[in-house]
Amino acid sequence: MNILAIIGHVVISFLASTGALAIFAGKGIYHAVTPPLYFRIIGQQMMRIGYYSLPVVGLTAFFTGGALALQIYVGGSRFNAESIVPTIVVLGITRELGPVLGGLMVAGRVAAAIAAEIGTMRVTEQIDALSTLSTNPFKYLVGPRLVAATATMPILVLIGDLIGVMGGYVVSITRLDLNGAAYMKNTIDFLETQDVVSGLAKAAVFGFIIALMGTFHGYRSKGGAQGVGAATTNAVVTASVLILAANYLLTEVFFSS
Amino acid sequence: MTDHPMLSLQNVHKRFGKKVVLDGFDLDVKKGESVVIIGGSGTGKSVSLKCVLGLLKPDAGTILVDGEDVTHAKGKQREKSLRKFGMLFQGAALFDSLTVWENVGFGLMQGFNMPKDQAREIAIEKLRRVGLGKDVADLNPSELSGGMQKRVGLARAIATEPDIIFFDEPTTGLDPIMADVINDLIRECVKELGATALSITHDMASVRKIADDVAMLYQGKIIWKGPVDTIDHCGNPFVEQFIHGKAEGPISVDVSV
Numbered sequence: 001m002n003i004l005a006i007i008g009h010v011v012i013s014f015l016a017s018t019g020a021l022a023i024f025a026g027k028g029i030y031h032a033v034t035p036p037l038y039f040r041i042i043g044q045q046m047m048r049i050g051y052y053s054l055p056v057v058g059l060t061a062f063f064t065g066g067a068l069a070l071q072i073y074v075g076g077s078r079f080n081a082e083s084i085v086p087t088i089v090v091l092g093i094t095r096e097l098g099p100v101l102g103g104l105m106v107a108g109r110v111a112a113a114i115a116a117e118i119g120t121m122r123v124t125e126q127i128d129a130l131s132t133l134s135t136n137p138f139k140y141l142v143g144p145r146l147v148a149a150t151a152t153m154p155i156l157v158l159i160g161d162l163i164g165v166m167g168g169y170v171v172s173i174t175r176l177d178l179n180g181a182a183y184m185k186n187t188i189d190f191l192e193t194q195d196v197v198s199g200l201a202k203a204a205v206f207g208f209i210i211a212l213m214g215t216f217h218g219y220r221s222k223g224g225a226q227g228v229g230a231a232t233t234n235a236v237v238t239a240s241v242l243i244l245a246a247n248y249l250l251t252e253v254f255f256s257s
Numbered sequence: 258m259t260d261h262p263m264l265s266l267q268n269v270h271k272r273f274g275k276k277v278v279l280d281g282f283d284l285d286v287k288k289g290e291s292v293v294i295i296g297g298s299g300t301g302k303s304v305s306l307k308c309v310l311g312l313l314k315p316d317a318g319t320i321l322v323d324g325e326d327v328t329h330a331k332g333k334q335r336e337k338s339l340r341k342f343g344m345l346f347q348g349a350a351l352f353d354s355l356t357v358w359e360n361v362g363f364g365l366m367q368g369f370n371m372p373k374d375q376a377r378e379i380a381i382e383k384l385r386r387v388g389l390g391k392d393v394a395d396l397n398p399s400e401l402s403g404g405m406q407k408r409v410g411l412a413r414a415i416a417t418e419p420d421i422i423f424f425d426e427p428t429t430g431l432d433p434i435m436a437d438v439i440n441d442l443i444r445e446c447v448k449e450l451g452a453t454a455l456s457i458t459h460d461m462a463s464v465r466k467i468a469d470d471v472a473m474l475y476q477g478k479i480i481w482k483g484p485v486d487t488i489d490h491c492g493n494p495f496v497e498q499f500i501h502g503k504a505e506g507p508i509s510v511d512v513s514v
Contacts, residue, residue, distance in 0.1 A: 121352075129352070130352075131311070131339065132343070133413075135368070
């Protein structure tokens with residue numbers, strides 16, 4: 001095939017998907033904020049997205065905090081600056097690793113689950129059935145998931161932040177023989193509100209990305225079991241990449257301000 | 258009495274990529290009449306139903322429901338038009354996250370804002386109508402057999418007492434006895450409600466049982482339409498080949514690889 005034709009094909013299908021995603025997101029947001037709102041489903045989804053992700057996010061944060069403490073100790077000791085461990089741990093966790101690793105873990109869990117569920121509903125005509133029963137699928141399926149994920153991710157990450165700092169604390173006092181009271185004091189003294197808030201803002205954006213990718217790929221899946229499988233994979237991959245890209249952009253924004 | 262047909266498709270065209278599915282599809286269904294569209298697999302029978310419901314947008318043509326043009330209906334107008342419809346999907350398309358009675362009462366609760374208790378009562382009554390006892394009401398759809406799922410799907414389609422009911426291959430995948438039970442139920446339910454029915458099937462036993470009029474779809478057009486009792490002597494070679502299920506005839510099936 002002509003090389004130009006191939007390039008053209010790739011560019012056109014990329015632009016078409018981007019446009020479709022933008023329209024999908026616009027419709028999703030519109031239906032997420034206009035009545036009637038399905039509070040029962042939003043609550044259900046918050047449970048599934050938030051509460052059931054707690055163990056995964058908690059464990060990730062704990063081990064990351066611990067590893068961070070060891071690494072920073074190694075680096076810090078080269079300048080006789082071991083006392084910097086708690087400050088860097090808490091900054092690293094709240095500003096960067098809490099939201100990013102939490103987001104990636106939840107993307108694997110939740111974007112996949114959403115895409116599989118909605119994809120199955122699509123291929124078994126349940127989404128068509130919703131329409132024939134006077135229910136807008138965007139209002140019933142997409143909106144509540146967007147709201148629930150955007151609202152729960154910051155809470156989840158805040159809990160992850162606490163557990164991550166605790167991980168650093170536990171490792172520091174058991175493995176590195178740092179003083180516990182001094183560790184806590186250093187953690188709190190050098191932490192600014194903006195460190196935590198910027199991380200939570202990231203988390204909200206990541207939550208939105210996760211639900212959007214899950215619903216978008218699920219909604220467009222076709223062709224039976226294989227189609228649902230592809231939708232699930234695409235949801236996780238695109239959600240993860242978009243989280244990392246959005247993370248850089250948001251960090252740039254918070255860095256400049 | 259109104260003189261316009263309940264349902265009218267005029268010169269409807271629909272294509273997917275290069276594949277032309279509907280190519281000037283014309284069909285009128287009078288109020289209270291039961292029309293069955295027959296035709297081979299993949300000839301666009303489902304597509305025609307989905308165009309009427311607005312699940313697919315026709316490329317050209319006009320669709321009138323009770324005299325009202327719904328071809329480009331959106332938002333509120335489309336929702337209002339959809340309230341006139343009930344549909345039994347091929348795979349039943351029951352919502353697997355809800356119980357049986359919630360499935361049946363879904364349209365009442367969502368579309369007509371009926372309180373839960375009242376919707377449950379009607380749902381149980383409709384389930385009884387299709388021969389299912391109160392004990393199935395609280396089961397999940399996945400716990401039911403294929404025939405029972407179809408009956409729940411039928412109960413859901415008639416729950417809101419719609420003016421027009423669509424049946425998409427109602428007997429596919431059922432044993433002959435269960436198929437006959439479903440055919441009887443369809444016939445009775447449509448009569449009781451005084452509804453207009455449009456079905457698609459390639460099961461001739463089902464056609465003879467539920468149809469007043471039969472329309473044959475071939476290459477995107479209705480090539481023959483007439484009362485069911487004339488179908489055996491219609492003199493149309495396409496129809497005759499189809500109803501007798503012969504491989505030889507004017508309809509050639511491409512089996513070359």
